[in-house]
Amino acid sequence: MRAAPAGHRRRFESFPLPHRALGPVLAAAATFAAWTAVAHNSGSGWVQTLGAILAGFFLVGLVVPGFATRRARVAVAWSPADVTAGQPAIIELTTSGSLRVGPVSPAGPVLLTGAAGRRELRIVPDHRGVLDRVVLDVSSAAPFGLVWWTKHVTLPLAQPLYVAPRMGLGDPEAFVEASQVGDGQRRVRDESGETSGVRPYLPGDNRRSVHWPATAHAGELMVRELEGPRAKPVTVRAELPSDEAAAERVAERALGTVAQVLHTGAPVLLLTNEAAGERSGLVATTGQAGRRLAQAQSPLSAFQVPPPPGEAQ
Amino acid sequence: MSRAINAIVRANRAGPPENSIVLRVAAVGAVVVSIAACVAEGELNRPVAIASSVALIAGSVFSYRRRANPMSWLKLVLAVAALGGFFWFFLHISRHGGVTSIADVLGPLALLFTWIQLTHSFDTPSRRDLGFTLAGSATLMAVAAAQAVDTSFAFYVLVWGCCCLAGLMAMWGSMAGGSPVRVQTGVIALLGVVVASAVVVAVLPAPHASTTVIFPSDLAGDVPIATPNGLVGGANGQEPVHAATADGATRVGGFLGFAGPLNTAVRGTLSNQVVLRVRADKPTFWIAETFNHWTGQSWVPGPAPPGTVQWQAVKSGSPFYLPLSAGNVVRGSPDVQTFYLAAGGPNLVFHAATATTVWFPAQRLYVRDDTILASTSLGPGSVYTVASAVANPTKAELEAPAPRGVNSTLPAGVLAQSTQLPHPYPDVARLARSITAGKTTTYAKVLALEAWIGAHTRYTTDIPPLLPGQDTVHQFLFVSRRGYCEQISTSLAVMLRTLGIPAREATGYVPGPYNPITDLYDVEASDAHAWVQVWFPGWGWQSFDPTAQVPLANPSPADALAHDALGALGQLPLIPIGVVVLAAGALTVVLRRRRARPATWTQAISFELLEAARRVGVVAPDDATLSQLAERLDTVLGPAPPGELSATALATAAEEAAYGTVEVTDSNRSELIIAARRLRRRARRTAKHDVRPDPPPGPRPMTPRQPAGAGRP
Structure with missing residues (x-):
């Protein structure tokens, strides 16, 4: 699950195939054969006709879902931009009818659409990365529900989905340069700086910080927020190993470290390696850090995007 | 476990x-x-x-x-x-x-x-x-x-x-x-x-009755008949048979062939009521009675040959294994038929060819030649099954010399019965000899006579009854040459008899239409028929139907379905249906056009502006207003010619009418719509003379919010 080049952002559909059809097909064939044998040997035309009607039901029930699945249309109407690995992301689909939609990559719970229209599908990416498409199993058993036919559909997302790594335990010693580690680098809010804004009073706020004009205007106690002196950013270096699983763990810990540093009030300069090369930049929130780490990759691993199934390399 | x-x-x-x-x-x-x-x-x-x-x-x-x-x-x-x-x-x-x-x-x-x-x-x-x-x-x-x-x-x-x-x-x-x-x-x-x-x-494939393990038979409220070997029939199958009348009423299904003597002078009136249904492997004649003795106007059973009884009682109970009558031979494939009586009929047990076994829930049956008589009446709902030996000899087999051995010759008494004539029929004999001149085999002679009858006579039931004493064969061959199946088959039988060939009259039913759903032959009263049986050494009595070509090929379910479908289609009143379909199509087109027409005049103007924009490839964002679209349109189209309105003017008018307080009169509305149509035509002309590149990918052409609240055009 890496960032995909623009050429891959297109729809792909496999040919529908019956899913777990052996049982129903064998049952139908055995029933029909037994029925026909009895009807044929008993010489009863109505029994044979009744068997033919049953066979008609079976044929329609076994074959028509293939056509229904082939005609089924699913598209992504909206998708979020950010999600954390292991957490569900809800994407909005437009569907053309009663379908069963099962996320394959990334995985997620199966959605029964019920009827045509917009439906919410949950996908749960299990590791960080940038998703630009989802692979879904689109199934139909219309009109009788005897057997499901399924096709794989690769759908481009409405926008890239940045899957941030899980929040790991912070480890400043591993990710922050040694000279920047320690209490000396802690940045606390200064109460003597310039006013940057006002906010409602919270228990624990200094009474001297109350901003009376704003309080009179708002009708509730408002306090000043003061801007401290600009601190020197703390550099967090996220160097990911080539092993995917190990890289995931490292990214999680790097994110935890970023969160830990941000909590101290210090800005963070995050250093990562991305497809375009090494990148450094300030991150103000864990969300921004998550996005950066979603795109980060090992400097040793070659950038590869697995092509969609059935598509030429 | x-x-x-x-x-x-x-x-x-x-x-x-x-x-x-x-x-x-x-x-x-x-x-x-x-x-x-x-x-x-x-x-x-x-x-x-x-x-x-x-x-x-x-x-x-x-x-x-x-x-x-x-x-x-x-x-x-x-x-x-x-x-x-x-x-x-x-x-x-x-x-x-x-x-x-x-x-x-x-x-x-x-x-x-x-x-x-x-x-x-x-x-x-x-x-x-x-x-x-x-x-x-x-x-x-x-x-x-x-x-x-x-x-x-x-x-x-x-x-x-x-x-x-x-x-x-x-x-x-x-x-x-x-x-x-x-x-x-x-x-x-x-x-x-x-x-x-x-x-x-x-x-x-159609179900096979021949592989049935249990042969069905049932009597539905039937009663033993008073005369052991008597013939009864009627609506409930219990009324005694009486002589035929001119309208054909015989109380035995309306067919004279089931009335004891077969009177060829009168034709019965037969309905299309289903009288019985037959499940059988292959279609054939369902034989009811055979007649040996010709009187000149009627066929009657005739006296039994010396040393035999006319009706032989079979008392074994079901299943009945029938004795082989003189001249018959058990040859060919076995064929099982089950008869389901839908209406009261004669107490005759119908069967195909030479019946060998009968499953019938009664104590006794009576047999004479190929006529089987039940000892009870047969009402609607009765069911019985018959196994027959059906020989289908080829032309070569029938023309081959008679094999020595069993059934190579008819017993003298039976031969005399089956070549009996009430009088010499010299003119008929002369005609038969002239037709069969040069034909050496019995089979060839039969075919020649059938061909002559087919070529020189006509089938009709619309003829008056014969007068008493009139000879049916003479009247048919030399006077009218028109008649029905009893007269046609009788003529062939008599001509064969004048040549010394053993022949007899058989009555019963033709197979009837095959129903692919029930796998049954639905035999109607009008399927009653009379035909000729000719004796062949080694093969016994073989049926010939000079009246008509009876379909003997076993129809497949597909053929039957196709035949029924085509038949039903042919009976449809195609012209009225065509008129109705055309009218419905025209109505649909009109309704669709009316539905597609803009509901209000402002929508009509919006539609025209959109069409014009589409023609010249103007693209606007989804949230653009009509005026914004019109501005872009005017940029492409240029200033409006004298007497015409610009797109902006049209959009402004529509928006002011929809959202503002401007009242627009009916005449002004019409003028605005006409101007919008002119604009669209101008856009079309522009597009035709100006080759533009494809619109860039991006937002779709806008669908402006429709001005609401305006009046209809």
Whole structure:
């Protein structure tokens, strides 16, 4: 699950195939054969006709879902931009009818659409990365529900989905340069700086910080927020190993470290390696850090995007 | 072992509660219809059926209310009850001396299946249980279908099929998240089922009666007849036969051929009522009587040959193994026919070719030549089965010299009977000799005479009855040359007899139309027929029909379906239907055009502006207003020519009328619409003379918000 080049952002559909059809097909064939044998040997035309009607039901029930699945249309109407690995992301689909939609990559719970229209599908990416498409199993058993036919559909997302790594335990010693580690680098809010804004009073706020004009205007106690002196950013270096699983763990810990540093009030300069090369930049929130780490990759691993199934390399 | 137990436990675990009422109603409906079908076929009595249906509905309602909390102990009780039903069934079968006929099994089987459905109905909380109910209704329908012989059963099949269709579609709707079943989908599915079923019916070979293990026979309220070998018939099969009248009333199915003597001077009036249905391997003549003695106007059985009795009683009881009459030979493939009487008829046992065995629920039968007489009357609903030896010799076999040995010659008495003439018929003999001159074999002579009759006579029933004393053959061959099957076949028989060839008259029915659904030949009263049987050494009596070409090829179900469909199509009033279809098409086009027309004049202007923009490839964002689009349009189209309005002016007018307080008169509206149409035409001309690149990918052309609240054009 890496960032995909623009050429891959297109729809792909496999040919529908019956899913777990052996049982129903064998049952139908055995029933029909037994029925026909009895009807044929008993010489009863109505029994044979009744068997033919049953066979008609079976044929329609076994074959028509293939056509229904082939005609089924699913598209992504909206998708979020950010999600954390292991957490569900809800994407909005437009569907053309009663379908069963099962996320394959990334995985997620199966959605029964019920009827045509917009439906919410949950996908749960299990590791960080940038998703630009989802692979879904689109199934139909219309009109009788005897057997499901399924096709794989690769759908481009409405926008890239940045899957941030899980929040790991912070480890400043591993990710922050040694000279920047320690209490000396802690940045606390200064109460003597310039006013940057006002906010409602919270228990624990200094009474001297109350901003009376704003309080009179708002009708509730408002306090000043003061801007401290600009601190020197703390550099967090996220160097990911080539092993995917190990890289995931490292990214999680790097994110935890970023969160830990941000909590101290210090800005963070995050250093990562991305497809375009090494990148450094300030991150103000864990969300921004998550996005950066979603795109980060090992400097040793070659950038590869697995092509969609059935598509030429 | 534990895995197997786990699998059983898993399979019996209750599924999620099924909330679809449509599915439940359809499943119960399917079972009730199948119970009704069993009642119609006489396999269940009415009180049992009504009580079962009521209990079934009650059980389903109970099960629906308890679907979220099914009672596990109830499942056990119902299982015991179902097992009790099986126990009763096997006990019932064994007590009644085992299975001797299909009727012995079907009644108890219908009761057993009804009982199982009844017990099951109290425990159908989930979708899977309701699926079992639907499948169970199919077996109950099959039990009813086993006894069905006419097309009225189609009503039950149709209703049951609709219930199944609704149930299955509701099942799918429930599986797919509870979406309602669309009527359009239902119609398409129904068509699919009908087409697939028709294809299967056409592809499958027809059922074979010959492999039937238990040959059906049944007497429906029939009574022994007073005269042991007497002929009775009429509406209920019990009225004595009497002489034919000019209108053909004989009290024996209206056909003179079943009236003892066959009077060729009078033609009966025959209806299209189905009198009997026949299940047989292949179509052939269903023989009722054969006649040896010709009187000049009537065929009569004639005296028995010396040393024989006229009617030979067979007293073995069912099955009756019939004695081989003189001149007959058991040769060829065995053929089993089951006759289902739909109307009261003569107490003649119909059969194909040489009957060898008869399954008939009476104590005795009477046989004379190829005529079999029942000792009881035969009312509607009677069923009997006959096994025959049907020889189908080829032309070469019939023309081959007579083999020495069995049946190579006719006994003298029989030969005399079958070449008997009331008078010499010199002119007929002269004609027959002239026709068959140069023909050396019997077969060739028969064919030559048939060909001559076919070429020189005409079939008609519209002729007056012959006068008493008039000779039928002379009248037909030398005077009128018009007549019906009795006269035509009699003429051939007499001509053959003048040549010394043994021939006799046979009456009965032609096969009748084949019904591919019931796999039965529906024999109507008008299928009654008379034909000739000619004796061939080594082959016995072979039938020849000089009257008409009777289809003897066994029709396949596909042929029969195609024939019926084409026949039905040919009978349709195509011109009125064509007119109606054309009118409906025209109406549809008009309605579609009216529906597509903009509802208000401002919408009409919007439509014209949009069309103009599309023509010249103007693209605007989705949230653009009509005026914004118009501005872009004017940029492309340039200033409006004198007398025409610009797109901006039109958009402004429409928006002011829709959102502002400007009142627009009817005449102004018309002018605005005309101006908008001119603008669109201008855009089209511009697009035609100005080749533009494709619009860049991006936002779609805008769909401006339609001004509302304005008047209609």
